Amino acid sequence: MKKNILIIPGDGIGQEVTTWGKQVLETVAQHYGHEFSFDEAIMGHTAIEATGNPLPDETLEKAKASDAILFGAIGHAKYDNDPSAKVRPEQGLLKIRKELGLYANLRPILLFDELLDASSLKPEVLRGTDILFFRELTGDVYFGEKKRNEDNTFASDLMNYHRYEVERITRKAYDAARTRNKRLCSVDKANVLETSRLWREVVQEIAKEYPDVETEHMFIDNAAMQLVKNPKKFDVVLTANLFGDILTDEASQIAGSMGMLASASIGDGTGFFEPIHGSAHDIAGQNKANPLASILSAALMLDIAFGLQDEAKAVTTAVAETLKAGWRTGDIANAETAPDKILGTNEMGAKVLS
Amino acid sequence: MKKNILIIPGDGIGQEVTTWGKQVLETVAQHYGHEFSFDEAIMGHTAIEATGNPLPDETLEKAKASDAILFGAIGHAKYDNDPSAKVRPEQGLLKIRKELGLYANLRPILLFDELLDASSLKPEVLRGTDILFFRELTGDVYFGEKKRNEDNTFASDLMNYHRYEVERITRKAYDAARTRNKRLCSVDKANVLETSRLWREVVQEIAKEYPDVETEHMFIDNAAMQLVKNPKKFDVVLTANLFGDILTDEASQIAGSMGMLASASIGDGTGFFEPIHGSAHDIAGQNKANPLASILSAALMLDIAFGLQDEAKAVTTAVAETLKAGWRTGDIANAETAPDKILGTNEMGAKVLS
Ligand SMILES: CC(C)[C@H](C(=O)O)[C@@H](O)C(=O)O
Ligand SMILES: CC(C)[C@H](C(=O)O)[C@@H](O)C(=O)O
Numbered sequence: 001m002k003k004n005i006l007i008i009p010g011d012g013i014g015q016e017v018t019t020w021g022k023q024v025l026e027t028v029a030q031h032y033g034h035e036f037s038f039d040e041a042i043m044g045h046t047a048i049e050a051t052g053n054p055l056p057d058e059t060l061e062k063a064k065a066s067d068a069i070l071f072g073a074i075g076h077a078k079y080d081n082d083p084s085a086k087v088r089p090e091q092g093l094l095k096i097r098k099e100l101g102l103y104a105n106l107r108p109i110l111l112f113d114e115l116l117d118a119s120s121l122k123p124e125v126l127r128g129t130d131i132l133f134f135r136e137l138t139g140d141v142y143f144g145e146k147k148r149n150e151d152n153t154f155a156s157d158l159m160n161y162h163r164y165e166v167e168r169i170t171r172k173a174y175d176a177a178r179t180r181n182k183r184l185c186s187v188d189k190a191n192v193l194e195t196s197r198l199w200r201e202v203v204q205e206i207a208k209e210y211p212d213v214e215t216e217h218m219f220i221d222n223a224a225m226q227l228v229k230n231p232k233k234f235d236v237v238l239t240a241n242l243f244g245d246i247l248t249d250e251a252s253q254i255a256g257s258m259g260m261l262a263s264a265s266i267g268d269g270t271g272f273f274e275p276i277h278g279s280a281h282d283i284a285g286q287n288k289a290n291p292l293a294s295i296l297s298a299a300l301m302l303d304i305a306f307g308l309q310d311e312a313k314a315v316t317t318a319v320a321e322t323l324k325a326g327w328r329t330g331d332i333a334n335a336e337t338a339p340d341k342i343l344g345t346n347e348m349g350a351k352v353l354s
Numbered sequence: 355m356k357k358n359i360l361i362i363p364g365d366g367i368g369q370e371v372t373t374w375g376k377q378v379l380e381t382v383a384q385h386y387g388h389e390f391s392f393d394e395a396i397m398g399h400t401a402i403e404a405t406g407n408p409l410p411d412e413t414l415e416k417a418k419a420s421d422a423i424l425f426g427a428i429g430h431a432k433y434d435n436d437p438s439a440k441v442r443p444e445q446g447l448l449k450i451r452k453e454l455g456l457y458a459n460l461r462p463i464l465l466f467d468e469l470l471d472a473s474s475l476k477p478e479v480l481r482g483t484d485i486l487f488f489r490e491l492t493g494d495v496y497f498g499e500k501k502r503n504e505d506n507t508f509a510s511d512l513m514n515y516h517r518y519e520v521e522r523i524t525r526k527a528y529d530a531a532r533t534r535n536k537r538l539c540s541v542d543k544a545n546v547l548e549t550s551r552l553w554r555e556v557v558q559e560i561a562k563e564y565p566d567v568e569t570e571h572m573f574i575d576n577a578a579m580q581l582v583k584n585p586k587k588f589d590v591v592l593t594a595n596l597f598g599d600i601l602t603d604e605a606s607q608i609a610g611s612m613g614m615l616a617s618a619s620i621g622d623g624t625g626f627f628e629p630i631h632g633s634a635h636d637i638a639g640q641n642k643a644n645p646l647a648s649i650l651s652a653a654l655m656l657d658i659a660f661g662l663q664d665e666a667k668a669v670t671t672a673v674a675e676t677l678k679a680g681w682r683t684g685d686i687a688n689a690e691t692a693p694d695k696i697l698g699t700n701e702m703g704a705k706v707l708s
Contacts, residue, residue: 075545081571083544083551083558090545120583125474141495141513146548155552156514159495163507189596190437191429191444194500197437198509204437217435221603222632228582228607229474242543246600249575253582278576 001034003306006066008059011045011089012279013289013345014072020349021070021294027353028302028311039066043096044089045076045279054092060099063270068305070298071274077281098138101268104169106176106304107133107248107276108262109231109255110296110316114323118256118332121228129231131251132180134173135244137265139165140195142241161195161240166202172266173238174210183235185216187223187243199240220247227251252276259290259331262297264304271305273297287344290329292319295352315352322351355388357660360420362413365399365443366633367643367699368426374703375424375648381707382656382665393420397450398443399430399633408446414453417624422659424652425628431635452492455622458523460530460658461487461602461630462616463585463609464650464670468677472610472686475582483585485605486534488527489598491619493519494549496595515549515594520556526620527592528564537589539570541577541597553594574601581605606630613644613685616651618658625659627651641698644683646673649706669706676705 007022009015022038029036041059048054063069079088096102109131116123144158170186177184186203188196200217207215218226220243226233227247231254239247252258258277265272275293283289296319303312326341333342343351361376363369376392383390395413402408417423433442450456463485470477498512524540531538540557542550554571561569572580574597580587581601585608593601606612612631619626629647637643650673657666680695687696697705 080545080573083554088545094546120475120479122474122476142546144510148548148552152552152555153517154514155548156498156512157547157549158510159513160508160510189599191434191442192448192496193511194502194509195511198502198506200437201506219434221599224578224600224604225607225612228604243600245543245575246578246597250578250582250604253579258579 001306001308003034003036003067004065005036005038006062006069007038007040008043008069008071009040010043010072010074010279011076012073012281012284014074014279016285016287016289016345017275017291017294018070018072020291020345021298023349023353024295024298024315028315032311043092044074047092048087048089052087054087054089055095060096063096063100066270068301069270069272070294070301071272072294073275073277073279075279094142096272097265098143100270100272101138102265102272103136103138103165103267104172104265105135105137105244106264106266107135109133109251110261111255112260112320112323115256115260115332117334119254121254126231126254129254131231131234132176132236133244133248133251134169134176134236134238135248136165136169136239136241138267140241159193159195161198163198163202166199167206170203170206170238173236174206174213177213177236178210181235182212183214183216185218185234185237187218187220187237187239187247189220190217191219203238223247224250227254248276257290257332259329260292260296262293262300264300266304271301273301273305287346288330289345290331291345291349295319295349318352322348327351355660355662357388357390357421358419359390359392360416360423361392361394362397362423362425363394364397364426364428364633365430366427366635366638368428368633370639370641370643370699371629371645371648372424372426374645374699375652377703377707378649378652378669382669386665397446398428401446402441402443406441408441408443409449414450417450417454420624422655423624423626424648424655425626426648427629427631427633429633448496450626451619452497454624454626455492456619456626457490457492457519457621458526458619459489459491459598460618460620461489463487463605464615465609466614466674466677469610469614469686471688473608475608480585480608483608485585485588486530486590487598487602487605488523488530488590488592489602490519490523490593490595492621494595513547513549515552517552517556520553521560524557524560524592527590528560528567531567531590532564535589536566537568537570539572539588539591541572541574541591541593541601543574544571545573557592577601578604581608602630611644611686613683614646614650616647616654618654620658625655627655627659641700642684643699644685645699645703646706649673649703672706676702681705
C-alpha cells in the first residue's frame, strides 16, 4: 500500500511525540511492505511565530493533498492569559477541522490492565470499561457567530446545529455501535437548549433505522456524573462539540492518563489523528512527554484511514507489551514503580519499536 | 428571629424530602426560640398538571414575599423524551431563578468521612476535599435567545454574558475565598469562546482587588479532568451557568452521592435552597429517597439567609452523627452496611431530628 502522510508536530511536546508516531509508521511500513512517504508542516503557535498565521495556506494545501495527517499538540500559555489576543494557536486547529470537513471525532477510551492503578478511580469501578466517544467536531458554539460590543460590556457566541450535521455523525456512531456492544448513549441538554432538542429529535429518528442498537438519552450534567460513577455502563457515546470536549477529557482521567489516549477525526476527506493531550509547554523539550498517545494515534490511522487492521493491532500490542514489561513514563508511573523502569520520551518510543 | 419560609416541594421525591427539611427547621425554631412560619406552593410538573403553568403567578408572589425558599426537585421523564413539548417543568425553575435574581448558585462539596467509601474515587484521592462552587445562574446559554427554523432543519441558542453579570458573581466568589483557603479557580473556555474571553478579562480585573487570594484560570475540559484527578487542589471554583451545571454534578459523584449535596441560590432578594439531586420519579413515594440533602439545604438556609451559624452547625453535626452511628439510606449504603442500618426516608429524617 502507498500512502502520503503529513506530520504536523504543532506546539510544545508535539514535536517530540510525533517523532515516535512517525517512527512507528515507518517500522510498520518496512515490516509489512507498505510505502509510506512523509511530509511535514507547521500549525499553531509555531506557525504564528514563523508566518503570523496559525494555519498557513501551505499547510492546508499539504493537508488536503495527503492521505492522512498525524498531529501533535496545540496551544501556548501566552495566549491563554491574554483574552484579547486576536490571533491564537487554536484557530489553526479549528480551521483545519472545518476546512477538511472533520465532523466526527472518535475517542476510544482504551484501558490497559497494567494502568488500572494510575487512575484516581477504584480499579473495581474501572475494570471492563470500554467506551467509544463520537464527538461532533465542526459545529456547535465553536463555530457560531461571535460578538463583542465596542465598550466590552457584552460578549456572545452562537450555539447552533443544522439537522444534516447531527444526522451524519449520528449514523456514524450507530454504525460503530453495531460493531461493538450495540448500545448508544446520546448526551445533550434537551431540558434547556433548543439545539439539544433538535439533536435529540434527530437521534430519535435515526434510532429507528437501528432497532438492534439500544438507545439512551442522557443530560450532560448527569453524563458527567455517571462517567465517574459507573464508566462501564457506556459503550458508544454520541455528543455535540462542546459537551464532547468536556466529557472526553473527563473520561481520559478515568482511563488513568491523558498521555495514553488517541483520537481520530474523520469526515469528508483526509483523516486527522492526534493524541488528546495538550501541548504541555512546561515539560516540552525535556524528553519527559509520554509518546504512547502519538503512537496509538498512528495505530488509529492504520486502522481507520488505511483499513490496515493487522498492522494497527500489532502497534497496540507492542504498547501493551511494553507496559506489561513494567516500562512507564513519569505521568503513568506510581509510587511502586521502580525508578529504573521510568523512561524518557525517546527511551519509551524505542521500547515500543523494539 | 421571625421568618417566613416558603416550601416548594416540586416534583417526584421533592415532596418527601422537603417534609424533612421543614421538620428540621421547625425543630431548630423550637429549640433556639425562633419563629418560623411556613407556607407551601407548587412548581414544575406538579404545577403544570394543576394549572398548565410550571410557575403559577401565585407561587411567584409567595416566593417574592418570603424570607427564604426551601425547594425539592423538578422534572419528569415524560418531557425529557418529548423534545417538542412547549411547556416543560424546568421552565418553572429557570423562571423563578430569573425573577428572583438568583444569580449566584453556591454548591459546597462537603465530604463526610463516613462516606468516603461511597465514592468511586479512591479514598486517598478524596480525603481532604473541600470545594465551594460559585455557579452563575441567570445568564449564559440558558437564557439567551432560542431559535428553531420552520422546517426543523436548524436550531440555535445564544450564549452570552454582560460584564456586570460576571462582575457581581466574581466579587461574591472572591469574598468567599477570603474566608476559606484563599484560592480561586475560574473555569472557562477562553481558547474558543468570546463569552469566556470576556469572563476571563473581568475575573483578571477583579482579581487585582483581592491580592491575598491566589487566582487560577482553567479551561473547562481540563477542569472536568482535574476534578477527577485531584479534587483536593480546588478551593473556590467560579464558573458560568452551563459549565457549572456540568462540573457540580460531576463533583457530586466525587463526593459519593448526589443525595448528600445541598445548594444555595442567592442574589438580589429572597434566597432559594435546594438539594442538587433531581426528581427521581423512579423511587418517588416509596420512602426510599435520601432526605439528607434537603436537611442540609435547610442548614444552608439558616447559615446564608438568616445568618444563624450556630443553628446551621447544629444541623450539620446532627447529620454527621447520624452517619457516624452507621445509619444509611440505600443510595449511600455499600456492601458492608448491615441491612438493619439501612433506613427509609422517614426513618432517616427522624434519626437526624432525634
Ligand atoms: C485546543 C482546543 C481548541 C480543543 C477543543 O476544544 O476542541 C481541544 O481541547 C480538543 O479537545 O481538541
Ligand atoms: C433542571 C435543570 C434545568 C437544572 C439546570 O440545568 O440548571 C438542574 O440540572 C440544576 O443543576 O439545577
